[in-house]
Amino acid sequence: MKRDLNIKIHEITRVEGHGNIVIDVKKGEIKELKLEIIESPRFFEMMLRGRRYDEAQHIMARICGICAVSHTSAALRAIEDAMDIKVSRQATLLRKLAFDGEMLQSHILHIFFLVLPDLAGVGSIVPLLASHPEMAKTGLELKRLANEICETVGGRHIHPISLFPGGVVFTPKPADLKKLKRELEASFTGLEAALEFLADSELPDFSLEREFISLKSKGEYAFYSGEPVSSLGKEIDPKGFTEEVKEYVVEHSSAKHARSSKGTYMVGALARVNNNRRQLGPKAKDALKASGMKLPCYNPFMNNMAQLIECFHATEEAIGFIDELLELGPKPEPLARPRGHGRGVGIVEAPRGTLYHEYEINRDGIIESSVCIIPTAQNLRSIEDDLRAFVPTVLDRPKAEIAKGVETLVRAYDPCISCSAHIMDVSFLD
């Protein structure tokens, strides 16, 4: 259709951080299309420089309020890699439990607070409380429980306290863990209601084939640890991650963009479900079947479904971790001490995808330099590619509908813009 269209969405709502969408179509041809990231850059690389190693997890958590546990975990793993610190099984279990809590909290927030209003045709969770009270209350309850997991282990979800280099500095009481387990077991009902709602909702039938990058772990569905892999059948050396994935500066974004050696790639729930579906727990596998999602799935709108499937998995996994902790009988442990110094890498699967931290720590335990690659920055190129392919398919619709469609598409990625404009990596494209 040879029409003119000019869309500028100023400050996309119901996403974390500040971004604009700009689309200019002349005679049916896209002249300009960009996702502007206008978030103020924060320069964490410079904030961290010269600070002590045991402040890094505290500082880096503050890149993002939503994925603070992920940043904390990536920081801890990078510190412990650099300083040759081995943590105990109990500490690892507690960290992984907090990680599941964050995965649930972040996905639930996105699905219920940010996406469901779109599907129900309202502007936020406030009218949703009136139009779909059961669904809204289920969302609030699931989110409360997810917060409680992080609170039980780390003191709070936003900027957790107890996760510390060398281990964990707080031991939850068995009674609190048992209470969590009971509530988690009861929470599948809410997840199933959400699954039914999402499966019945009409999502745009749109696909664009691309590379998926995620961690993969031998023993489990990779969240907290694993090795980076690509859906194109390639294993990536963790220490050489920045060789495979390159960041670059674009003028319309205070967040860098990234590309792999193959070009555009996507990270996040959809990438993980595609790459690691065999390792999902039994209930998550059932959810995948019930969702009607066919794998490999290249429809970015289905990222929300992938998030929900991961909620089933994270709940199952958290129950398993609690069982193991109760069997161990949680008790206070001393922190494992540093045994070296140098360069260290920590990679985790944050709710929005592969998160990479790298620090250079000197003999005195002071951080000299750091690199950090954020999931949303890695997805920006993929989002723009999607928009470029999606807009022509809806050009015959009214402008307002197109605007809503593109906003929904961007939102489906669950972009975390504060994170993406944290800005700390030091590779130039001059």
Added chain:
Amino acid sequence: MESQEKPRVAFFSFTCCEGCQLMVLSCEKELPEILKHIKIVNFREAMTEKSDDYDIAFVEGSISRRDEIRKIKKIRKQAKVVVALGACSSTGGLNCLKNRYQMEEVKEAVYGKKAAAHYKLIDTIPARPIDDVVEVDYYLHGCPISKKEFLSFLTALLMGKNPDIVNHPVCVDCKMAGNICVFEKGGHCLGPVSRGGCDAICVTYGTWCWGCRGPVDNPNIDSHRETLERYGLTAEAVISRFALYGQCRQGKKC
């Protein structure tokens, strides 16, 4: 009783992690009740509707770019009450750590020479609290804010009472929480001079007070210095600890 229109409340976010807004969203139990008493008209993180007509503005984040100065002035002009939400907004927070360096150096180190010189979006100025630019009526401290404090603040404000902002050191909260003193355990802590109201959560969960709420008004610095010296801490180590959240208020006005 005459029915009154609900106060119109807006949330805004400058340079930060948006964790304080998220803390508001994590009032899951209280949210439905809160919404009976206020009308939220602007909350980009959670809703599509936007309005420039509001009475109370909650502002999180530091000011760290020139365009943010213009925006915060506009908010001040519109709102009857401006509340600084969290450390970045009320004291400058961790963002001020970058103020240790020249801004040109900061930009070039991260984006490279070309982008630093030409790209408008990465313009940056030393980070500062919002009261460096506009007058602030109330401060909610902490990184992140405390949910409990936010709820009691909001309740007081809606009832027309003067909200009670904590002005005692973290040590008071720590005693109430029944914690063993960090100094007694061989660590060091900013609790004696930092503003409480956080239930000493960082000590309860195994670390020390990092000073995220800034100093209490009139802190007893001499006594704290004595304490630190008694436990064998060097001036350097102490200054470094304070610098994490206290960069902006140290020495020169940024």
